[in-house]
Amino acid sequence: MTNEVLLDFNNVTMQFGGVTALSDVSVKIFRGEILGLIGPNGAGKTTCFNVMTGVYQPTQGSVVFNGSDITNLKRFQITQSGIARTFQNIRLFSEMTAVENVMVGADARKTSSIPAALLRTKHQRAEEKESYDRSMELLALMGIADRASDAARNLPYGYQRRLEIARALATEPELLCLDEPAAGFNPAEKQQLNELIFAIRDRGYTILLIEHDMSVVMNVSDRVAVLDFGKKIAEGLPSEVRSNPDVIAAYLGVPDDAA
Amino acid sequence: MPDWLIIRIFWDLTVTGLALGSIYALVALGYTLVYGVLRLINFAHSEIFMVGTFSALIASTQLLNIPMLEDGNYPYRTGAALVFFLVFILLAAMFISGVGAIALERIAYRPLRGNGDAFGAIALAFLTSFVIGLIFVNETKANLIIACVGTAPISYSYLRFFKKGKKAPRLAFLISAIGASTAIAEAVGIWGPNRREQYQTPRILEKKVLFSALGTDVRIDYVIVIVGALLMMTALTLFVNKTKLGRGVRAVAQDAETARILGVNVDLIIVVTFALGGVMAGGAAMLFTMVYDQSRFNIGFILGVKSFTAAVLGGIGNLKGALLGGFMLGLVENYGSALFGGQWKDVIAFVVLLVVLMVRPTGILGESLGRARV
């Protein structure tokens, strides 16, 4: 972890009609860290995510990524600038094969378009090959390469979750946002996931993690930020946050529940 | 056409535009209801309207036995007799259209939802053997006999197929709807007594001028259409909001799976939805024949496209939107026709639609059946 700020979520306020989903939230993500974002349901975690990835335009405030303002960029431009995400409820391209799913992600960095594809230029073929190789590599990293040519919808649940991560990684992000990756996992699977997250971090990715499961968040995160009712109520090391009275009151309840 | 003309005849155009808009609105309701519940463009709804106009025709000529006079005119009625006749024709059209809509759902949609039943199987089997029979003999009576013979074994195998409960993708519903629409219209065109020619519907209401305002003579039939449409619309809104079945419709529209878990009979609700749409289309059909005294096998297509446009304009899935969209489309078409000529009528309608959707991508009032209390 360095002290270089990768993403600066700057005084963001987000309103829908009359409802304020986020009010004046500031979060910094440092390059190379794993930041956990927790909070009760409806606290604004997913909204945070959506603002970062361009799904929503914030009412106020800005998002600065890698030194440049990405607040008003389109979603795909944000992805191309280096932020990738997974989805809480799996959203794979179900009719495509696993490897094609990942290739869609890999294509984000490619430039060949219609004319190149029609002419099958040298450049295009090289890119195709690159996409394919990288996708297979990522599938292998996730441990799901054995079903690379199966349709995504036919994969088991655990594979689908991991395929989502592979697809996001294929866009070559600097920041990877994981939205409840452990949802529906049993403890053994969660343990594997933890290891996977570390492995990804070790490859130089910065990770933002939204998760309910304290065993995952607390074990994996370098730092944790807590949202409640659209406001940030705490930020710090997992151990600090865990004993923060505000957090206990708003979110954790009796501490031993988290076990 | 000079600009001052439109100002001079503005109110005339407004009245006739609202009358036409009422018809659009009533038909649009059917699209909106079905879309709200099933997320499906019921392309064949236009034919339900067409069937309604024919029901009105048959009700008045056959059931009420309204005779044509020597001069090609029909005898006008007044007072209680008039009300009775109008209401009877209205009910007949509503009934037949409602039944037609239910049958349509059973045959062309329910099997695609993976839920086909014996009625659908038999009907489809009959149609299949009819089509196969046509290859051998193009004579309706002989063909019908072949069709009837083939129905039993085919329907048996169809039923077995239905048991698999395969669900179809959305596009399949659209194409099935288009097919049903084509088939219904053609059947009337082939076997109707006048075949593909225009039919004249009897006129029992003398189209008197009821009152004059703003330099415009307002005819009684226009008043009945507009008031009738508003009444039907109100009745429908009350039904959807206040009755148990209506609540079921809204629940299924919002979350069919949960509604089912809570004990809502989703199939019944879908039937109710189609029936409601059909009844509204039947009402529209009766009002249509009252104003325009005509019908034809292909009358539904264009009117259907327009009504669907109206539904989208107002915000599909939204009952108030259908009303607003219908009126708006009727007016825009009328003003536009006067301004640029009748040949540009459809262009004007679609350009307005495009502009509205650019500004509000889900129509003026937005989507929602049940959402935000209709």
Next chain:
Amino acid sequence: MSQLSDLWKRLQSLSADVQVRWKSMSHVQRLSGYVLAVLALYLAPWWPKIPAVGWLVNTPGTQFSTVLNDQVIIFVLVALGLNVVVGLAGLLDLGYVGFYAVGAYVVGVLTSQHASLPWLVVLPIAVVVSMLFGVILGTPTLRLRGDYLAIVTLGFGEIIRISAKNLDWLGASRGISDIGRPPSIGPLKFGVIDPKPYYWLGLTLVFLVVFCLHRLEESRVGRAWTAIREDEDAAELMGVNTFKFKLWAFAIGAAVGGLAGAHYAGKVGFISPDNFPLQLSILFLAAVVLGGSGNMYGAILGGIMVAWLPERFRNFTDKRVLVFGIALVLVMVFRPEGLLPRRVRTKSPMKSASGGQEVAQ
């Protein structure tokens, strides 16, 4: 009736059998297979003279070779183009006839109405102009979703037709006559009566389009389209410039539609707004979905069916529209994904990786 399902199963196993054999054949054998199949298609105008096949395919009452070009080729081309929009990118277009009309009208205007350029020169212009129309329609409308897009495109088709009908510059309802024909090359005479040269030209165009679309499908572009169809939001968040690729889908679909229109105009020599009714759009869509939306070969099959079947069964001309309607319902009930449903490509997209490697080295 169980025999029927038996028959179906046997047909399926037969086709699986054929596929297995096909795959186990050598390159030479396969190549010769392809060549023979292509040759057989080019000889299609003579199929009615083959004993059994002839009885099956021949169209009583109409000239088979004319049907091949005027109906079958046109529908196949159009279905291929529309399949890009509807089947691949998942955009419901009910006004596709508009692009077909644009292609035909560009040819009409530039070879007869206002200029007399040769057909061959105008052909690319027609394709490009249709493409432009695709972009013009697409730019404002593509942010609409699903059924909103459907009704707007439907409106677009009507706007094109009504404009053509009422603008004197486009010949109004008189239409445009004496449209230029493709240039005759040696014995290949593009005349008024013999439709065969047109058919050969059309078939060549079909192969060309199939070739191009195949390349697109098997590339980044095809993946982007499929991703948009499957989940547009997710696609965009994975870095797919959804607007750009949807627009491309529209433009390419429009270009192929325009190509079909141009070919049609060059063959028939006369077009009028009546050639482009709204119902034709619906027929086009029916062809794509009937054959198998999203599967290029399904679309081709659908195009052939919709175009050829009515001519094959001309003995009940008065009821064929009825039969068509009923058939649509039946096919959708029993084959809701079309006759040749879309398949997930199970083979790795890099089957050609060997080729790629050579390049890389």
Next chain:
Amino acid sequence: MKKSRIVRASALIIGLSLVGVACGNDDSTSDGAAASCEGVKIAFFGALTGDAGNLGVNIKKGLDLAVAEFNEANADCQVGIEAYDSQGDPDQAPALADKAIADAGVLGIVGPAFSGESKAVNGKFDEAGLPIITPSATNALLSQNGWKIFHRALAGDDKQGPGLASKITADGKMKVGVLDDASEYGKGLADIVQTSLGDKAVEMNSIDPEGADYSAVVTAAKDAGIDALFFGGYYAAAGKLAKQLRDGGVEAQLYFGDGVLDKGFIEAGGPAAEGSIIGCTCAPFDSNATFLASFRAKFNEDPATYGAEAYDAATVFLGAIKSGARDRAAVLAFIKAYDAPGVTKQLKWDETGEVVGTAVYAYTIKDGKIDGSLGLIK
């Protein structure tokens, strides 16, 4: 390993196709004994089914009658009838036309019935030298294409339009609204009428014939205070229009072209159709007593619009066959030289294929029936 079935199947198809190619074109020309009428046919081309089917059926009956009479009188020369049902659709027409051309037995065509399909296929017939006589396609420009084979059994719209205009003028109308259905026929005719009327005409744009509501045009007509209205279009729309005009309080005299001359107009317009005046270059069905009697005898009904013209057209072809013409060129030469009275008019064509003479008749609707007693205009 065995050769694949695909390869074998393709090879088979190709082989057989090649055989087909080799013995191809053998079906053209069954030239032979000039005297025999074996395989000689006259074809109908137009709509028998579909939305425009009625008109075609009228025509086909005229053709059927002529051929039946001929066959009865010439036991040694039986002429066949071929029907090409285009449904009036220019898209379907070419494949049918090619079929007709390929059938060497077809020596002449009564049709094509409509102007649209005529434009799509007449060029083919011209190329093939297959003579046509249309009993109904009245578009003025059809004769301007240089088609040698083109003839029509009645005058075109360029005659009908001025005729109608002169009728309107003769009736003393001073302010005439001119409206059309934006169709080729309707707009073409309306334009001619408007030009002929000069400044008496008030341009009223077009209506959509498939639409239901014409209130905008009714309101405008009322506002303009016209005393007559001409509508160029077909009977279905005319009926709706007439009705809505009357309901809307427009009392102007209504004039129409031949597209409205059908009982469907009365059906659609009801009482509002009463008193309308309809022009046509076709003769009243009762203008020839012999024809009327034999038509009634055969079909047990009165001939409808263009039935007599079709009979005339067929008669010309039959005359050619009778004279011994057994190929298309001979039939064409026969027509070019033809000059004899038919049941509707003197049949003689100029070099463009227009019938000589410009008879325009006026009809009216009286007591729910088409009434031809107004007779010839001028």
Next chain:
Amino acid sequence: MTLLEVTDLHVFYGRIEAIKGVSFTLNEGEIVTLIGANGAGKTTTLRTISGVRPVAQGSIFFEGEDITKMAPHDRVKRGICQAPEGRGIFPGMTVRENLDMGTYVRGDKGPQKAKDLEHVMHLFPRLRERIGQMGGTLSGGEQQMLAIGRALMSKPRLLLLDEPSMGLAPMLIAQIFTIIKEINADGISVLLVEQNATQALKTAHRGYVLETGYVVKTGTGSDLLVDPAVRAAYLGG
């Protein structure tokens, strides 16, 4: 007395067999929980009992009556009601209307309905505060309460709860389980499907462990809680 008996249940999703022969029973007054990894078939089992998934083989008895082929609404009439996974709140209906949907089958009006409503409000005071608000604007925890409250409005004999703790903050989870116990104390039997196995087993009288479509273990809640295999697989032991 046995309230619900499921024997040898087989259920397919398309061609995939999601449940491959599940049998279990639930006695009157019990809380029974089904635990297992995602994809084990827990939710499918509940949906099948509710009647929204067709049974391929096997049977379901409710109060001794075979309901295997019964339509979902008839099952609700007999007293089986579910608070579905993901809560299934009607977003465009108010809280009040959502609760009314619970009485859809019963069709009760007037005082009885008012009484039931009062009872639900008593159980979930938060719903009283939000009674006029649209369902879609509630927070996750409130939606879960509403879903349970709505199911209770149908006066069920058997309440099916699908993942009531999913997506909730730890504090709320504890609250929900307390309420489940309260409901059970009122005499309503509960079939509980949970990811949060620890809490579920603590709350339930008995539990069944599902694995890829089979029941692999059964026992009382407390027994399973200490079973080493169960601990390792599901409790993060």
